[in-house]
Amino acid sequence: MRDAVTAARRVVVKIGSSSLTTATGGLDDGRVDALVDALGLRAADGREVVLVSSGAIAAGLAPLGLPRRPRDLATQQAAASVGQGLLIGRYAAAFARHGRTVGQVLLTVDDVTRRAHYRNAYRTLRKLLDLRAVPIVNENDTVATEEIRFGDNDRLAALVAALVDADLLVLLSDVDALWTGDPTRPGSRRIAEVRDEADLLGVEIGGSGRAGVGTGGMVTKVEAARIATGFGIPVVLTSATQAVAALAGEPVGTYFHPSLRRPAARLFWLAHATAPRGRLHLDPGAVAAVVGRRKSLLPAGITAVDGAFTAGDPVDLVDTSGAPVARGLVNYDAIELPGLLGRSTADLAAALGPAYEREVVHRDDLVLL
Ligand SMILES: Nc1ncnc2c1ncn2[C@@H]1O[C@H](COP(=O)(O)OP(=O)(O)O)[C@@H](O)[C@H]1O
Ligand SMILES: N[C@@H](CCC(=O)OP(=O)(O)O)C(=O)O
Numbered sequence: 001m002r003d004a005v006t007a008a009r010r011v012v013v014k015i016g017s018s019s020l021t022t023a024t025g026g027l028d029d030g031r032v033d034a035l036v037d038a039l040g041l042r043a044a045d046g047r048e049v050v051l052v053s054s055g056a057i058a059a060g061l062a063p064l065g066l067p068r069r070p071r072d073l074a075t076q077q078a079a080a081s082v083g084q085g086l087l088i089g090r091y092a093a094a095f096a097r098h099g100r101t102v103g104q105v106l107l108t109v110d111d112v113t114r115r116a117h118y119r120n121a122y123r124t125l126r127k128l129l130d131l132r133a134v135p136i137v138n139e140n141d142t143v144a145t146e147e148i149r150f151g152d153n154d155r156l157a158a159l160v161a162a163l164v165d166a167d168l169l170v171l172l173s174d175v176d177a178l179w180t181g182d183p184t185r186p187g188s189r190r191i192a193e194v195r196d197e198a199d200l201l202g203v204e205i206g207g208s209g210r211a212g213v214g215t216g217g218m219v220t221k222v223e224a225a226r227i228a229t230g231f232g233i234p235v236v237l238t239s240a241t242q243a244v245a246a247l248a249g250e251p252v253g254t255y256f257h258p259s260l261r262r263p264a265a266r267l268f269w270l271a272h273a274t275a276p277r278g279r280l281h282l283d284p285g286a287v288a289a290v291v292g293r294r295k296s297l298l299p300a301g302i303t304a305v306d307g308a309f310t311a312g313d314p315v316d317l318v319d320t321s322g323a324p325v326a327r328g329l330v331n332y333d334a335i336e337l338p339g340l341l342g343r344s345t346a347d348l349a350a351a352l353g354p355a356y357e358r359e360v361v362h363r364d365d366l367v368l369l
Contacts, residue, residue, distance in 0.1 A: 278307020
């Protein structure tokens with residue numbers, strides 16, 4: 001038995017498209033029901049479950065007469081728009097049989113990187129759990145453009161697990177475990193547990209076996225496991241058909257041990273969930289202050305600015321060679337900064353008013369890379 005699994009009070013379960021669809025790619029009601037039965041068992045004794053479910057695009061294909069997963073973003077978004085409603089409707093009916101209500105939570109990258117949105121997402125999830133509803137999370141595909149996309153729900157699930165401070169993340173796929181190589185190839189073996197990076201050396205982590213349905217294959221799952229375990233959350237990776245056993249702590253699938261380190265939640269998001277919208281070039285004094293002495297970044301230490309960001313966006317702080325040394329949430333719009341560079345805070349406050357005394361990036365909004 002896996003003690004961390006049996007003891008977990010709050011669990012995030014992620015299910016991939018390939019485990020929810022029929023061979024032809026449509027939503028498979030029987031598979032949805034089987035998953036919900038497994039989760040219903042788990043939630044029955046007062047434990048909290050957050051479900052991260054893919055499948056919106058797959059569920060939208062048939063109603064739109066699309067023969068396969070489209071390549072272009074706009075058609076994917078249209079399919080997700082049709083499919084997400086069907087998916088949630090299906091879950092709502094299945095959970096109702098267990099006396100549970102579901103709540104739909106659609107997230108974009110912004111929702112987990114901008115502080116105000118991050119708090120908002122946390123508050124909603126927390127309240128749903130307090131009200132004994134089952135939050136069902138997916139990426140907000142219909143509004144997520146290429147540049148702000150998570151792209152894969154494995155990473156989203158790891159970030160949601162961190163957001164709700166889960167005790168366990170379960171990744172359910174169509175494969176029963178992480179294997180040493182392509183599971184269909186003779187000689188590949190199942191991996192029962194991963195203690196650290198060393199256990200992954202030599203493992204061939206491949207793409208999706210069902211290119212028309214699943215997205216990231218094992219690459220995104222192992223990456224998600226890295227993120228969650230780095231946050232102190234253990235991960236079980238197995239197939240949807242083993243969900244009951246996995247949630248009961250039986251030794252199925254692959255168990256990723258958590259690392260002991262548990263970074264501050266908000267900064268963790270910043271480092272992992274963000275695509276920087278710009279770069280601030282620091283002089284050596286500013287690098288020493290920010291990295292060495294954990295100080296806030298002031299205009300005086302910035303030599304140049306790249307990107308078209310607005311206040312609140314994540315930006316990378318780079319040294320004189322251009323290497324990122326930290327990531328932070330910037331307090332100014334990109335167009336405001338060139339006029340401020342190299343000037344002291346006192347000078348700026350005197351010339352432009354007290355609002356210009358603020359740091360460019362506050363040290364509480366900074367994470368070293
Ligand atoms: N080392 C490996 N171990 C297990 N599966 C692997 C490995 N490398 C690649 N895969 C493939 O990854 C697939 C699961 O990913 P994917 O199809 O994206 O699922 P999901 O839709 O659940 O996210 C498996 O079906 C398998 O073909
Ligand atoms: N948000 C998309 C799923 C993207 C995704 O990560 O899919 P999968 O690899 O099947 O978990 C959808 O609902 O179709």
